[in-house]
Amino acid sequence: MEFEAEEIDIGARSPTVLLNSVDAEELGAHPLDRVQIEKDGRTTIGIVELTDELVPPGRIAVTRRLGHLTGAVNVRLAPRPNSVSAIRKKLDDIELERHELRRIVDDINDNRLNDMELAAYVIGTYTNGLSLNETMLLTECMAEVGERLTWDEPIVADKHSIGGVAGNRVTPIIIPIVAAAGVKIPKTSSRAVTSPAGTADTVEVLCDVEFTLAEIREIVDSTNGCLVWGGSVDLSPVDDKIIRAETPLSIDPPGQVIASVLSKKKSAGATHVVVDIPYGEGSKVDTLPAARELAEDFKRVGEHLDLRIECTITEGKQPIGRGIGPLLEARDVLRVLSGGGPQDLRQKAQRLAEILLEMVGVDRRAADVLDSGEALAKLREMIEAQNGDPTVTPEDLEPGAYTASVHAERSGVVAHVNNRHVSEIARRAGAPKDTRAGIYLEQRVGDEVREGDELFVVYAEKTDKLEDAMSLESRVDAVRIGSRDEALVERI
Amino acid sequence: MEFEAEEIDIGARSPTVLLNSVDAEELGAHPLDRVQIEKDGRTTIGIVELTDELVPPGRIAVTRRLGHLTGAVNVRLAPRPNSVSAIRKKLDDIELERHELRRIVDDINDNRLNDMELAAYVIGTYTNGLSLNETMLLTECMAEVGERLTWDEPIVADKHSIGGVAGNRVTPIIIPIVAAAGVKIPKTSSRAVTSPAGTADTVEVLCDVEFTLAEIREIVDSTNGCLVWGGSVDLSPVDDKIIRAETPLSIDPPGQVIASVLSKKKSAGATHVVVDIPYGEGSKVDTLPAARELAEDFKRVGEHLDLRIECTITEGKQPIGRGIGPLLEARDVLRVLSGGGPQDLRQKAQRLAEILLEMVGVDRRAADVLDSGEALAKLREMIEAQNGDPTVTPEDLEPGAYTASVHAERSGVVAHVNNRHVSEIARRAGAPKDTRAGIYLEQRVGDEVREGDELFVVYAEKTDKLEDAMSLESRVDAVRIGSRDEALVERI
Numbered sequence: 001m002e003f004e005a006e007e008i009d010i011g012a013r014s015p016t017v018l019l020n021s022v023d024a025e026e027l028g029a030h031p032l033d034r035v036q037i038e039k040d041g042r043t044t045i046g047i048v049e050l051t052d053e054l055v056p057p058g059r060i061a062v063t064r065r066l067g068h069l070t071g072a073v074n075v076r077l078a079p080r081p082n083s084v085s086a087i088r089k090k091l092d093d094i095e096l097e098r099h100e101l102r103r104i105v106d107d108i109n110d111n112r113l114n115d116m117e118l119a120a121y122v123i124g125t126y127t128n129g130l131s132l133n134e135t136m137l138l139t140e141c142m143a144e145v146g147e148r149l150t151w152d153e154p155i156v157a158d159k160h161s162i163g164g165v166a167g168n169r170v171t172p173i174i175i176p177i178v179a180a181a182g183v184k185i186p187k188t189s190s191r192a193v194t195s196p197a198g199t200a201d202t203v204e205v206l207c208d209v210e211f212t213l214a215e216i217r218e219i220v221d222s223t224n225g226c227l228v229w230g231g232s233v234d235l236s237p238v239d240d241k242i243i244r245a246e247t248p249l250s251i252d253p254p255g256q257v258i259a260s261v262l263s264k265k266k267s268a269g270a271t272h273v274v275v276d277i278p279y280g281e282g283s284k285v286d287t288l289p290a291a292r293e294l295a296e297d298f299k300r301v302g303e304h305l306d307l308r309i310e311c312t313i314t315e316g317k318q319p320i321g322r323g324i325g326p327l328l329e330a331r332d333v334l335r336v337l338s339g340g341g342p343q344d345l346r347q348k349a350q351r352l353a354e355i356l357l358e359m360v361g362v363d364r365r366a367a368d369v370l371d372s373g374e375a376l377a378k379l380r381e382m383i384e385a386q387n388g389d390p391t392v393t394p395e396d397l398e399p400g401a402y403t404a405s406v407h408a409e410r411s412g413v414v415a416h417v418n419n420r421h422v423s424e425i426a427r428r429a430g431a432p433k434d435t436r437a438g439i440y441l442e443q444r445v446g447d448e449v450r451e452g453d454e455l456f457v458v459y460a461e462k463t464d465k466l467e468d469a470m471s472l473e474s475r476v477d478a479v480r481i482g483s484r485d486e487a488l489v490e491r492i
Numbered sequence: 493m494e495f496e497a498e499e500i501d502i503g504a505r506s507p508t509v510l511l512n513s514v515d516a517e518e519l520g521a522h523p524l525d526r527v528q529i530e531k532d533g534r535t536t537i538g539i540v541e542l543t544d545e546l547v548p549p550g551r552i553a554v555t556r557r558l559g560h561l562t563g564a565v566n567v568r569l570a571p572r573p574n575s576v577s578a579i580r581k582k583l584d585d586i587e588l589e590r591h592e593l594r595r596i597v598d599d600i601n602d603n604r605l606n607d608m609e610l611a612a613y614v615i616g617t618y619t620n621g622l623s624l625n626e627t628m629l630l631t632e633c634m635a636e637v638g639e640r641l642t643w644d645e646p647i648v649a650d651k652h653s654i655g656g657v658a659g660n661r662v663t664p665i666i667i668p669i670v671a672a673a674g675v676k677i678p679k680t681s682s683r684a685v686t687s688p689a690g691t692a693d694t695v696e697v698l699c700d701v702e703f704t705l706a707e708i709r710e711i712v713d714s715t716n717g718c719l720v721w722g723g724s725v726d727l728s729p730v731d732d733k734i735i736r737a738e739t740p741l742s743i744d745p746p747g748q749v750i751a752s753v754l755s756k757k758k759s760a761g762a763t764h765v766v767v768d769i770p771y772g773e774g775s776k777v778d779t780l781p782a783a784r785e786l787a788e789d790f791k792r793v794g795e796h797l798d799l800r801i802e803c804t805i806t807e808g809k810q811p812i813g814r815g816i817g818p819l820l821e822a823r824d825v826l827r828v829l830s831g832g833g834p835q836d837l838r839q840k841a842q843r844l845a846e847i848l849l850e851m852v853g854v855d856r857r858a859a860d861v862l863d864s865g866e867a868l869a870k871l872r873e874m875i876e877a878q879n880g881d882p883t884v885t886p887e888d889l890e891p892g893a894y895t896a897s898v899h900a901e902r903s904g905v906v907a908h909v910n911n912r913h914v915s916e917i918a919r920r921a922g923a924p925k926d927t928r929a930g931i932y933l934e935q936r937v938g939d940e941v942r943e944g945d946e947l948f949v950v951y952a953e954k955t956d957k958l959e960d961a962m963s964l965e966s967r968v969d970a971v972r973i974g975s976r977d978e979a980l981v982e983r984i
Contacts, residue, residue, distance in 0.1 A: 119611035
């Protein structure tokens, strides 16, 4: 059928074609069906949404993601993409072959799957799992799509954390240590999706994080590393789309996690990667055996891709560091690099950097690079290369002006600090958008407290957000006080 | 946050709130998140979609499904509905309890779940299954939601087919037989979603099918039965929404099928139901054992709900009847009721009616009610009560003027008639929207044919659709000719 196309700005998720219901019936198109739009010999696929009024019969409205499609077009019902039958196979728990995984990856990349189909893929790989072989093939297929970085050096280091722990801002400490020790380490990080800060949000407090591939190359050539936002380059477009489907369901199929992480590292040109797997109540991996299994699979898939992988299994039951929120975490980072700061954050970052240096065969101790001030100097170099102020000190970083303290209601020992509650309170306070909002933890698990002692401080840039955060705080048990033995022995 | 709300007509699937990206970031709302919209003390939940231009900051646009929401409103991020954790539990293969199933049903009914979550529910019940106990509880919960029909008579008959077979228009034959035998049988049917005709589409060729509950009651009181579209009454609103999620994925979890069918029958006030389960390649149930298991489960869940259920397991490998498409099926129906017509259609309808009459203890043979012309008279009564022409004859029903014949390319025996291909060709020809479009089968499995014999005729109302249908026909093997033994023994 012939239509007059116009652009419409609605919905960022899928390439949508808005059809009048009368035309849709004529075409036999239902919501979520696909149509082929032909213009000047080029064909584009869009996903159907209906309207009775917004678009009159004879016209269609298309979202920008379809490219600039205006004027006379021909529209017809498109067949189901091939990958849908592969997804159905996974739902029936049948192992997928390489060409089927490749079709799925291609169709996700080309936005040919609607939300239901994308959800089906993600849920199928969660409930029925991905075998080690499927995971290897999927990782390869995902790495084949999108842009790639290549480096002249034979050794390129990288790190990744599978996340789920509040604070935990080890990356801006590890990268300067490794880079200062002479190893190339171009690091792309994510922004917060459901957490109060991603590494990119934290680094953005100190300097810019959005750069083109050419700019990234320049930064890395001059400093040996970078701390940039991965979203501004297209290293793993499929991964971004899969994550968008996983987030609303809070699922993270282990095979998919491995494929996502390692395909991205492969595309970024890494050769040696340390992967941190925090485990425990509230983090993404519940138990130590599950963490060990995931670590083994990471290493096996890495081997298959010619990537050297080491995994660290770390305690993820409580936040790492004291600050939670972009500025508060950046302040912790600067303090650690300056020789002070939270000891748990320092130790974890130092150990991960140590492992990376060992892996690539560099004979320097991470602690020395930290203590000598070389790592701090390297971070300042990177901040300058990324258009920030290299003279920044922790004292320059002022958290939000509106604060509220939470005090211990009884004496005892801190038995538990809940990652999820602490993150949610920081989000309510305004993080990550309000960069100076968040939480500063005054106590950690095992600390002895007396009734009335300060447990943590909530910072906000706006009073109503502070109120919102405190209203949540009053309803949850973010920091639990117990007797000395309760801190050691948890009773369920 | 305060907003000015306006209405927008976009998307029929979920109650959408279109936010400017700037406001969404401020609210911390991502696409597919839910927001609470408060106006005059009433709170409505909507699902977030973003725009940069269509709605300016400070304003929101809401779809009609949210009710008439205009003017000043307060919007805040809504928590995840409780049912999402129950759905997560099902993904982890943990048996759900009654209150969890009830929450899922309530949240689906209130449109609180986004597409991804609804897909997760449907896929979770597919990959991990529903236990018999879960199916019973789910059926109860689904029957508790929506409108109900109640009847004075102690016995109310009903029938259902789980579908998947082309043609197969037994309902408009069974209902008149049973009603003519003195048994109340108020039948609601569906329209085609992915098939070339639903029972409601076929009946609509003869009379109206959209009525209010009060009108249905009047029709049933005067004729003992009705043949109406279920979509015009709200007997199982949750079912309709679940089907909308299943269709794009072509999945039909068995437990969900039972709950959908029986909750609807319960809401319609039925006491005795015959459920037809066609099985075989191309229909919804692949194998005889699977059909038997489904039948047993139907009966057990029926018992639990105080519904008497009998199941028929029938061959679903090829279409039933000759016509496929609304008018062509209506013509078959009239022919059978007039004493002629396709014998397979007559035999199947007669047998199902026979079983229903036996179940309710009526001492009449279905064949007699058919042969005596009572069933035809009853259908005419119903057509009149539903505002149609009661004098209609098969000859009055003229199929589409544009036709093309498909001929046998070799001599032999018809080995296979493919339901899916035949349906798809009929849809391309214009069915169900073009009511006079479709297919008329000249041959059935086992028929001997000579090269050049007519296999089937395609009818269309428009030449371009006829062409489209024939172009598909040339690419698929809708009717397969083999040697005599190939028709009996299938070689894979």
